[in-house]
Amino acid sequence: MEKLLNELSSDCKAAYDLESDIEIKAQIPENLKRNLSLDLPSIAESDLLRHFTSLSRKNYAVSTTFYPLGSCTMKYNPLVNERIAKFDNFNKLHPCQDEETIQGVLEVMYKLEKDLCEISGMDCFSLQQAAGAQGEFAGLLIIAKYFKSIKQKRTKIIVPDSAHGTNPASAAFAGFDIVSLKSESDGSISPAKLKEVLTPEIAAIMLTVPNTLGTFERNIPEISKIIHENGSLLYYDGANLNAVMGVVRPGDMGFDVMHINLHKTFSTPHGGGGPGAGPVGVKAFLEPFLPFPRVESKGPKFVLNYEKPESIGKLKSFFGNFPVMLKAYAYIKSLGAKGLKNVSEQAVLNANYMLARFKDKINIPAGNRCMHEFVLSPKALFKNGVRTLDVAKRLLDCGYYAPTVYFPLIVEESIMIEPTETESKETLDAFVDTLVKIIREETSLEPQKLKDAPVNTPVGRLNEVEAARKPILKWE
Amino acid sequence: MNVPGDLKYAKTHEWTRISGNKAKVGITDFAQHEITDIVHVELPEIGKQVRREQPVAVIESVKSAFDIYTPLSGKIVEVNDIVLSTPEIVNKSPYEEGYLFTVEFENEKEVENLLSADDYKKLV
Numbered sequence: 001m002e003k004l005l006n007e008l009s010s011d012c013k014a015a016y017d018l019e020s021d022i023e024i025k026a027q028i029p030e031n032l033k034r035n036l037s038l039d040l041p042s043i044a045e046s047d048l049l050r051h052f053t054s055l056s057r058k059n060y061a062v063s064t065t066f067y068p069l070g071s072c073t074m075k076y077n078p079l080v081n082e083r084i085a086k087f088d089n090f091n092k093l094h095p096c097q098d099e100e101t102i103q104g105v106l107e108v109m110y111k112l113e114k115d116l117c118e119i120s121g122m123d124c125f126s127l128q129q130a131a132g133a134q135g136e137f138a139g140l141l142i143i144a145k146y147f148k149s150i151k152q153k154r155t156k157i158i159v160p161d162s163a164h165g166t167n168p169a170s171a172a173f174a175g176f177d178i179v180s181l182k183s184e185s186d187g188s189i190s191p192a193k194l195k196e197v198l199t200p201e202i203a204a205i206m207l208t209v210p211n212t213l214g215t216f217e218r219n220i221p222e223i224s225k226i227i228h229e230n231g232s233l234l235y236y237d238g239a240n241l242n243a244v245m246g247v248v249r250p251g252d253m254g255f256d257v258m259h260i261n262l263h264k265t266f267s268t269p270h271g272g273g274g275p276g277a278g279p280v281g282v283k284a285f286l287e288p289f290l291p292f293p294r295v296e297s298k299g300p301k302f303v304l305n306y307e308k309p310e311s312i313g314k315l316k317s318f319f320g321n322f323p324v325m326l327k328a329y330a331y332i333k334s335l336g337a338k339g340l341k342n343v344s345e346q347a348v349l350n351a352n353y354m355l356a357r358f359k360d361k362i363n364i365p366a367g368n369r370c371m372h373e374f375v376l377s378p379k380a381l382f383k384n385g386v387r388t389l390d391v392a393k394r395l396l397d398c399g400y401y402a403p404t405v406y407f408p409l410i411v412e413e414s415i416m417i418e419p420t421e422t423e424s425k426e427t428l429d430a431f432v433d434t435l436v437k438i439i440r441e442e443t444s445l446e447p448q449k450l451k452d453a454p455v456n457t458p459v460g461r462l463n464e465v466e467a468a469r470k471p472i473l474k475w476e
Numbered sequence: 477m478n479v480p481g482d483l484k485y486a487k488t489h490e491w492t493r494i495s496g497n498k499a500k501v502g503i504t505d506f507a508q509h510e511i512t513d514i515v516h517v518e519l520p521e522i523g524k525q526v527r528r529e530q531p532v533a534v535i536e537s538v539k540s541a542f543d544i545y546t547p548l549s550g551k552i553v554e555v556n557d558i559v560l561s562t563p564e565i566v567n568k569s570p571y572e573e574g575y576l577f578t579v580e581f582e583n584e585k586e587v588e589n590l591l592s593a594d595d596y597k598k599l600v
Contacts, residue, residue, distance in 0.1 A: 165540075
């Protein structure tokens with residue numbers, strides 16, 4: 001384990017003297033002065049440099065290894081977009097500046113909104129939300145406010161068990177009760193089963209398309225008809241948008257509200273908890289409820305409109321995570337309509353290529369075709385008490401980031417793989433070979449190797465149960 | 477897998493032990509095994525009115541969080557506080573010390589509709 005800076009500290013090392021030439025103390029009242037010395041570490045510059053370089057080399061990222069984390073779209077994000085986000089023209093601005101002086105920023109936000117409308121078929125977007133789950137939350141608050149405005153008491157949201165795990169959480173957080181809907185074996189929704197749970201209290205159904213088994217929902221027109229005839233709304237979880245750009249649009253399929261994870265599909269490195277952006281898109285009749293401020297164009301100028309009396313309010317300070325929006329805008333503009341369609345086609349092709357290579361070797365519950373991701377169920381091949389968790393840990397030893405495991409819950413011992421469009425055939429082949437070898441050979445011949453894994457990582461197998469029951473939350 | 481013959485079962489893997497108009501409720505041995513190591517339990521409030529098949533408790537493991545449904549409608553009259561501080565007891569003793577709560581039920585008919593041990597065995 002790497003030592004902390006405080007552990008590296010030693011009195012005899014020559015470090016910078018941080019003493020200021022300004023006499024700050026003189027301006028502070030006597031009773032507020034701190035008379036103890038600060039416990040700052042003292043470390044030689046060369047040691048400090050080695051410390052941080054060493055930490056950086058322990059990074060696990062798309063830039064170091066293949067990262068097939070299902071439903072997370074861990075693709076290569078063009079580095080040029082990072083550079084654009086760091087341009088001084090944007091980077092040095094302050095969010096309290098006058099509208100007149102941030103016309104460029106407002107223009108980017110205005111045009112990004114228009115582009116997202118074009119991609120999704122929705123009428124307008126709020127870009128403010130900081131992540132996918134906050135986008136969901138905003139979408140559900142909008143649904144709640146809409147029904148309040150037309151004086152209907154609707155308290156329930158239907159969430160299929162093939163949806164993203166955040167859906168029921170967001171709906172509960174927005175004050176709704178959850179009606180869980182059991183999906184078919186490929187994760188799709190049966191219109192007959194949907195009718196059984198439909199009541200006048202249902203506000204909306206949240207669909208993840210493609211669903212978490214990586215299959216496209218075939219019954220959307222019928223579901224849309226059933227839901228709208230009930231007076232309810234249709235919500236699209238757009239976290240898997242990377243699979244359908246330029247091919248179908250949620251707005252055209254009858255969806256009323258959706259969110260997009262800009263950091264997944266539109267070029268922001270993610271996985272460390274942000275910053276991200278979860279724009280929420282709606283049809284025109286829901287526009288009054290969107291968070292404020294809204295960017296509007298007035299003649300040649302762009303303005304911020306705070307006068308939205310029916311809005312659900314603000315969800316994030318200022319305008320949201322602007323650099324993420326800027327990267328998304330640069331990504332969309334550099335690829336264009338054809339390029340974005342190509343992204344989705346290639347993402348689906350890569351997933352299907354891998355699926356075809358796994359077929360006949362490891363059980364795939366949803367069948368022979370998928371969208372951008374698929375789910376393996378290797379349970380029948382496991383011997384000697386080996387479980388999916390052990391396979392995932394062994395993959396770390398082989399130099400890969402492990403795929404999503406034990407999700408979706410509807411598949412036992414599941415392994416969920418999303419290769420994305422930016423991986424080469426060579427990378428995909430090497431990963432398939434490794435995983436097949438682990439599951440088909442090592443579980444029988446070297447089970448202990450799996451149970452001991454990982455041994456090549458800076459930290460070995462953690463005791464997850466103890467960590468949850470008796471967490472050590474501070475450094476001692 | 478242990479499925480005691482004297483208990484009634486719900487399709488959602490809860491068991492119930494009836495005595496008079498009260499029913500103790502917990503999760504089955506099969507359920508605790510599938511959930512894996514339990515690290516956190518949330519129990520309903522005493523006095524709460526509950527409807528059959530309503531989620532009333534939450535069990536969290538390293539794997540995921542699971543809603544626990546009451547098999548019978550009525551009033552929560554007692555909860556097993558021990559599982560709050562030592563959640564692992566639900567894994568170790570799902571039918572005895574690791575039970576979750578007691579519900580005072582209103583409708584005998586609901587009891588008749590629950591599964592017998594044999595029916596539950598067939599289900600899993």
